[in-house]
Amino acid sequence: MTESPHSGLARTAPSRRTLLKAGLIGGTGVVAGPMLWTQAARSAAPATGVHLSYGSDPVSRMNVSWSTAGSVQAPRLDLGLTPDYGLTLRPESVSSRRVDSVYHHVDLSDLRSGTRYYYRLSHDGGPATRGSFTTAPPSEEPFRFAAFGDMGVAEDAARNVNLIRREGAEFAFVVGDIAYADDGGMGTSRESQQDFGLWDEFLTQIQPSSAAIPWMTTVGNHEMENGNGELGYDGYRARFRHPDNGASGGQETYSFVRGNVAFIALDGNDATYEYTRNKGYLGAAGDSWLELQLIAFRARADIDFILVGFHQCAYCTNVAHASDGGIRDRWEALFDRYQVDVVINGHNHCYERTHLMRAGKPVQQAPRGSTVSTDEGTIYITAGGGGASAYPDILPKLSYYTDEHGLKIPEVTDYRAVGDATHSVAFFDAHPRDAEGRARLDLEVIASDGSKVDTLTIVRTR
Ligand SMILES: [Fe+2]
Ligand SMILES: [Fe+2]
Structure with a gap:
């Protein structure tokens, strides 16, 4: 045949x-x-x-x-x-x-x-x-990619799909809360809170982009569909395929390299202290896998930047979900040790970005429009403005993180550099090392109405 x-x-x-x-x-x-x-x-x-x-x-x-x-x-x-x-x-x-x-x-x-x-x-x-x-070219050439989470099926979500097309992204990195087919989002929803037809509406919505460029997805709390497999991921697994190199026992973690940037996808549901249904299912095995990825990528001369994506926020002041102590306890030390350049999260439906962070503290200011070196610290980005209903951006003097008992522990918000409540997509332009040995990652965050939300030039010399 x-x-x-x-x-x-x-x-x-x-x-x-x-x-x-x-x-x-x-x-x-x-x-x-x-x-x-x-x-x-x-x-x-x-x-x-x-x-x-x-x-x-x-x-x-x-x-x-x-x-x-x-x-x-x-x-x-x-x-x-x-x-x-x-x-x-x-x-x-x-x-x-x-x-x-x-x-x-x-x-x-x-x-x-x-x-x-x-x-x-x-x-x-x-x-x-x-x-x-x-297919991706083998050599280091500048390229653009999009990153965001929390898209759903909505007018601004469709606008963001068009934005991704217009901006010429070579692929999209989607950090969870995809279609919201499970409305409850805590992994305990009743059937009446689940509309699996939304998956098809979502896939139809993104097709103008996703039929031409890869959409690399990770799971959020709304992908834990109660009754749909042990982890609730059977609906997600039926609809998406990913690189088959993740942590053993999990299909939700993977890595890939495009040009001079290594991408690592993690499952935030495995580490979160907020909605703990799937907490610890990968556990130490998942963290060993993560560390081996980081060691291997940092050992490669052709990789300048490491970008890690997952759903729940290590650092975000937005009081809807704020920061997650589980993420910090499990992964922050690894991000510091291996100098992860950028962490992309969603979950809080807003845009937010930190200054350069090390050991839980801002170590260097990174205001909008500045040039910073991630040799010195990690930038944490909340790119949760994909299209699902936006959360108001109220900058409090104190925000909080969720601790291991599920308690909201107040903390100062001195890590926050930029915040915005409009729907938006984060775009990155990756450039190979120049004659002075500086590799560059240009961040440009664009709202679904086309207005500019944030810019930052990230360089790496070591
Ligand atoms: Fe969400
Ligand atoms: Fe979420």
Whole structure:
């Protein structure tokens, strides 16, 4: 049943490993799994909710995911270096709780770096959905990426999707609270608080961006869907694919390197003192994995910046959730020891940024518009303005952190550099080292109405 390979694809056709992973049509069929959807039917509805994500190596691997309104016959992805395609791959297809939608995933590997690939998604009896993506180049070239959390399905969320397109981000790093299909968010919701149809609305909302660039997601408290698997993550896992290099026992942690920046995704639900349903499920094993990642990345001469993303805030003054002592107790010492440059959080629906931090204290001022060196300290950013209803930004003299007993302990807010209550997206431009040996990460935070919220130039010399 495989279509004839296009001659132009011959040298770069995915290898046997790729074909086996994806389940090549004419091969062994759909990859087996506990959530395998086997019932087949004809459907005239097109593929929707198309979203991409990098594999562990953005240079050579890409996941293509999409959904159909129900089960379909012979779902497939055609891939090629031109819109003539040439290679047909069969997805892994999975169902999910209390929705008719079926989610399809193809894990592409052995792709050519810095190369545009065209894809077509289809099934028997349905129209095709077409798109293309470009793999990351291997060399250090400047590139732009977007970071934010707490998007949901909303008018400003859709505006932010357009903003990400307009700004030319090469990928998005999404730090949890994605679709809010679980409205309670504490991991204890009743079924009446859960609307899993919101996942499909969300995926449709982001498709104008996510069908062309990877959206790298992490879980927030609203991804703990009570009744949906032991951790509540089965709904999330059915819909997203991630690099397969995370902490053992967890699919929610992973890392990847793009250019001179290393990205580490953590699960804040594992460390938080606030909503503790999943606290400690990775525990020491997760922290060992994190430390090994940090050691490996700091040992590499081609990596200048380390950016860690997860949901709950290490430092945020916003009184809605403020700061989380669990995050500080578990990870802050590691961030200090290995000089993590930037930590991106969400959870508080606002934008906020700290000065340079070491050992729990601001060690150098970093006002809006300044140039600072993260050789000296870590910048903590709350980028929770993705689109879900914004929290007012009231700068109190005292904010608080949640301690191990769930108590709110007052503390001064001298760590705060910038705060803003509008919906926004944080954009970063990563630049390789210049002639003086300075690598640069330019932060530009843009509100969904286009206005500028924050800028900061982050340099690294060591
Ligand atoms: Fe949120
Ligand atoms: Fe949250």
